[in-house]
Amino acid sequence: MAWETVIGIETHVQLSTKTKLFSRASTEFGKSPNTNVNLIDCGLPGVLPSVNKEAFYKAIRFGLAVGAKINQTSIFDRKNYFYADLPKGYQITQMDLPIVLGGTIDIETDKGIKTINITRAHLEEDAGKSIHDQFDGYSAIDLNRAGTPLLEIVSEPEISNAKEAVAYMKAMHQLVTYLDVSDGNMSQGSLRCDANVSVRKEGDPELGTRTEIKNINSFRFVEKAINFEVKRQIKQLENGETVTQETRLYDSVKDETRPMRSKEFANDYRYFPEPDLLPVVISDKEMQDIKDSFPELAKEKEKRFAKDFGLSEYDAQILASSKIMADFFERSAKETKNYALLANWLIGEISAFLNKDAIEINQSKLTPSNLAMLINRIDDQTISGKIGKSIFEEMYESGSSPDKIIESQGLEQISDDGAIEAIISTIIQDNPSQVEAYLGGKEKLFGFFVGQVMKITEGKANPQSVNTILKEKLK
């Protein structure tokens, strides 16, 4: 029996505004609990919301980038339910008249580009955080996050497998970071994925019962969670059981999904228009201003990198695929001219280190200046590429600048021909049998002599000079 998977994804994007959607409390991450909380966010009696225009501008930018229709008049609605981290007992969201309607996102699949349609995107406020396991017998509520602006983006159920879902989330991540709409950080919760998964027999026009999987906080887990859920549903159906429509949590430790307790009872949210907020109208001028200040997107940046920095298409594409990396490259490129070498380092050695630690380059101790300096020192032969690698490791660990490291560890390349010649003479004198063997035809022994020079100079001898002088002397 062949099964088909149908997936729709709801993405919650935390907008990178400085303040919340309905209050002017800061949205800064990582603050001490319950300090980024204004009267409004606490849901105290008598408080009233007020709309943050930047949140709308970011939402519109997203809408324009995906080719959606922007509802210049949109309204807010209340979604009523009880939960400890929902201070007012309702969430202010957009139901009937959301800010964005329609649009598309292209994803790369192994069968080529696939276009996923977006149903809608709307603004809503985030809830606070509950901590269930820190205080004995209690759950602790931190309202710092309550009221943060979210853009909920709903895709059509057109995603066919876990890999496509990951591609979709990655495309979403690139888009929102490029648009400066969000920092798109899945592990910190600024990019969240809820997957609606159902299966059906191949060819069956009816959609199967779907489950909603929540709490997926990395691209890797998106793939695992969906794969697990698909298997689970297929198994149930093959056993003659039915799939229950429910919300499930993904447990990354056990690599399984399980039903979410608090969503056991079907909730009637009793949506109605928010009486404390009047309809929001975005003027034509505001729309034009948003269009005029549109940031450069990935594809444009790719082309510009290839043209302005003479990079290969491949290198340009890799660098441009991440806004953070691209920005780092550009800042570094202000202080060095060897763009190809710079790109090489970023794409190769540096990315490897970053991936190992699962961090972004702007979360590391590297700075664009320091990297430029390293490139320049290699370029001007102060150090060899090989020494450069160990200097880089030190830079990555300590955040120190290459010049400081070179100085403190005396790593300057020895390029003085005289000094090298002297060392080579000594080696030749001390290794007569090898010299004889080499001159007798064992050309591979050349490496031995090079190695000896490097050993004595602790790797600091300029390799080109060594090669040239050694060839001279070994005639």
Next chain:
Amino acid sequence: MSIQFKTIRELREMLDEKAISSEELTNETHKLAEDLKYLNCFVTMNKDASIEKSKLIDQADNNKSVLSGIPLAQKDLFCTEGLRTTCSSKILSNFIPPYTATAVLKLESAGSITIGKTNMDEFAMGSSNETSYFGNVHNPWKKGYVPGGSSGGSAAAVAAGIVPAATGTDTGGSIRQPAAHCGITGIKPTYGRVSRWGMIAFASSLDQAGPLARSAEDCAILLNEMSGYDSKDTTSLDIESTDLLHTINQPIKGLKIGIVKEFSLGDLDSEVQNRFEDSKKLYETLGAEFVEISLPNISASVPTYYSIAPAECSSNLSRFDGVRFGYRADNTGDLNDLYIKSRSEGFGDEVKRRILIGTYALSAGYYDAYYKKAQQVRRLIKNDFELAFETIDLIMTPTSPGTAFAFGSKGAQNPIELYLEDLFTISSNLAGLPAISIPHGKVNSMPAGLQLIGNFLREDQILNAAHIFQQNSAFHFDKPSMEEF
């Protein structure tokens, strides 16, 4: 020198002439409140802070504004920083707000002194002040009779002469009806005129704050200070403020007053009708002209209001969940149990009734038939008013079909009985129009009120008409004997 029953103007004169100091006035007011505590007007007194402020006012040399040193009572629905705010509910019986409502802040900044927080119907839901957690308020005109609601405490405090004025809130008539039942003046401004920041929400699209006082002039003084755009309430109107006293003395010759055909005044109690006719005659002698008008959908007011207000309140009251403030029940199991027990023990029956009606009206399958339908009929009612105001300047009605009644004598069997008390007042909340109630005589020896409804933003016009009436009559000078208290 007795301060009881004095108006703002009279107290201002006493203060300016140094016949009494602000501190003495404040102390006297507290003494009066204490002497008359049987009325049960107040939930919390602000003794120490008010006396402190009065001392500072006495010390200050600068020109005193009209409200400087004037004692006011604030309805216990307004958040007052550091001073308990309960909405006359058990669920907030220990709530100390960390901020003050804009309307109160403005009055305090103008120099007024907050004497205490007045009793009310729980969460403003009621027309008789019989649903308060802190007990009924007595009508100063007759012991054991209701003062009206929900601003019963404020109305009684003014009617008994304890304070010259007080703040109230009006969602379906809660300023005007108690003003009428207590023989004083009260005005509900245009929706959006006064900021709702800090006003604990009952029905967001209907609530408005306003003053109760001994005269239209005193109401104008307070409303001048209370009004104004507040960026913290984006439903407040960003318009130029006008001095309501400036035009209050205008002659009203040629003023066109509408009588609503559909209100069938002929079906009312004959004494109520007589008072109404008398007032009509007085206005005619003052130069006003009466026109019969039609508001074809006006009979929908009560069902429309009782679909919308409970719906909005059911949502507004969800924040009272025992988690971050307010009453939390003991011995609760899980979180849901905490919600259910805290809310069930913390709310009174009328509040629960309205939350349940509201929840029903919003629920899936019923939303279109009740909530949405009501908001559509609301537009019909508003349109009727707009049309009518093309031919008239204001509308006149009795404030209430009846007068104050004995505790427990209405609504116990059938809640709708009490809802019908709001028959004449409700529609102006639905349409957002300003309306004032002034005393215009007695019906069966209890005060009766006359209501004037104005066009959008025309508080000036209804205050003017009310003031001219009061310049030519003495009903607002009537005082209860207070012997029983």
Next chain:
Amino acid sequence: MDQETVRTICYLARLQIDEDKAQKIESDLETIIEMIGGLQAFDTENIQPLYSPLEKTAFMHEDIENSDNQKEKFLQNAAASNEDYFLVPRVVE
């Protein structure tokens, strides 16, 4: 109004009606619902609902921080809290 509906509405509102009051409250609810049902008699075809008396649109504020946080006071108002958090009975997801 059937029992099931009453139960559901009570649960949605997190309210429990005492046994001895249940009858009265249910009959009150029925009376009120019947009264508001009278709206069906009014013709509202093509009429836009009026959600607010103001024919006005929202004022939006700038994205500039303005904190009025009073952490201690907020936490103090709660029936159960510690120096950092509001506390509720432990929730199991």
